Amino acid sequence: MEFSRFNVDTLMQITNRPSLVFTEGRGMWLTDHRGKRYLDYLQGWAVNCLGHSPQCIVDAATEQVKKLINPSPAFYNAPSIELATLLTDNSCFDRVFFANSGAEANEGAIKLARKYGKVNKNAAGENRYEIITFNHGFHGRTLATMSASGKAGWDTMFAPQVPGFPKAELNDIASVEKLITDKTVAVMLEPVQGESGVIPATREFMQALRTLTRERKLLLIVDEVQAGMGRTGELFAYQLSGIEPDIMTLGKGIGGGVPLAALLAKQEVSLFEAGEQGGTYNGNPLTTAIGAAILKELLKPGFLQSVKDQGAYLRQQLLQLSEKHGLDGERGEGLLRALKLGRDIGPKIVEIARDLEPAGLLLNSPRPDLLRFMPALNVTKEEIDQMISMLSGVIAQIDKV
Incomplete structure (x- = not known):
């Protein structure tokens, strides 16, 4: 399905959007109009607390x-x-x-x-x-x-x-x-x-x-x-x-x-x-x-404890990633976290990560020297590991330039 079939000019221009249209979502994953999947660490800017379409x-x-x-x-x-x-x-x-x-x-x-x-x-x-x-x-x-x-x-x-x-x-x-x-x-x-x-x-x-x-x-x-x-x-x-x-x-x-x-x-x-x-x-x-x-x-028994546990795991993995690539560490609470990049490469990371093949990675850079992570509260360790691996590859790619 070609992007050109969508008349996006009917929408008021309030932000710069990439040329893709999301058509389906499940859990931590989104699918666009071409069938490509994306691991979503925006989740609608912390909106989808239980992921897409729970x-x-x-x-x-x-x-x-x-x-x-x-x-x-x-x-x-x-x-x-x-x-x-x-x-x-x-x-x-x-x-x-x-x-x-x-x-x-x-x-x-x-x-x-x-x-x-x-x-x-x-x-x-x-x-x-x-x-x-x-x-x-x-x-x-x-x-x-x-x-x-x-x-x-x-x-x-x-x-x-x-x-x-x-x-x-x-x-x-x-x-x-x-x-x-x-x-x-x-x-x-x-x-x-x-x-x-x-x-x-x-x-x-x-x-x-x-x-x-x-x-x-x-x-x-x-x-x-x-x-x-x-x-x-x-x-x-x-x-x-x-x-x-x-x-x-x-x-x-x-x-x-x-x-x-x-x-x-x-x-x-x-x-x-x-x-x-x-x-x-x-x-x-x-x-x-x-x-x-x-x-x-x-409010189900153990749910909030799992958020604390996964938040601690995400923190640990971000710190290891930071040490590996010489970044400036991380900060946050629970599953609202940021990776301090130490240089203004955030927007470039967001762009390259989104365009990865065969699956993309959706990230947010509220400041040029920082990435923000807002996964679903029921994100799994495997999905955290997958994100860290994809992000590490993107940073390595930028470092080679």
Whole structure:
């Protein structure tokens, strides 16, 4: 099947895509329009937490689509209640709002924090609205979440930005403290900065941040769109530090490939009134039935321990690869990891790996000197070994030039 038969010009140009069309996926593997297979270490940017087309999603979608797809968010539906209950029973939160994307969930978290600052004013009786975020952080592509993000160049891309997001430095508690004013209502961060190159917040920093925010009567918001849903080996990344945030956002893995996200909050923070938050598709039975099926898989005995085990194995293999090729090591949590290349060869590796024959390898280079790995949480050691072997060959090929 020739690529030319696909009229790709009908799609808006938002990114540079290679000349291939994926038609099928199973587990860690994708197949394109020519029948070529690819070992997929992107998994939709950590979306497919159980790999491509897992049976639990097939079963949940098939069963639910026959019953009810969308009665409107003006009414309760059983799957959304089931998923909300599973989430609150297994976290420190009390209330859940379902959304369609991580950016939408983060937008909701920003709104909720501002509502909290409106109800809990400062000493002068003024609304508190500023949310301290972090340089190199990523929270989404809406105007507010781009403003909250600390990605280089985003401050001018669609200027003017939404005000109220001063930037601190990850793992530097003093940088946070000096930004606190009488307008500050919250601190928002990713427990693992994904897009900036898989940079974890330390346990000590997270604990100090929780202490500081409590002392200053500020909310602590964790954006776990990428790091949540078992990705770090804990169900939620905040659990790595033994703290309890006030608000958490989830996306990507919670839907396993379908558009689903969530905003979770403690009871005392859940201050939305009727009409202040909503969305046509939020909490629809089809996506939340799939979300519930995924969460039940993650909660099965031994599953999260297997994520920790495979994460440790991937770390070991990346370190050995780094030593073999004279690279700069690796970092990460669980099955969200990065290989530090020490030179700007990431995009070249991605291109060569994708074009390998007879099977390709799909990798991500969020920075030119780094590769990011986001495999399915049920990846096998054999699939890790296969990736390492393929990647080693690619690096050797580049080194020969």
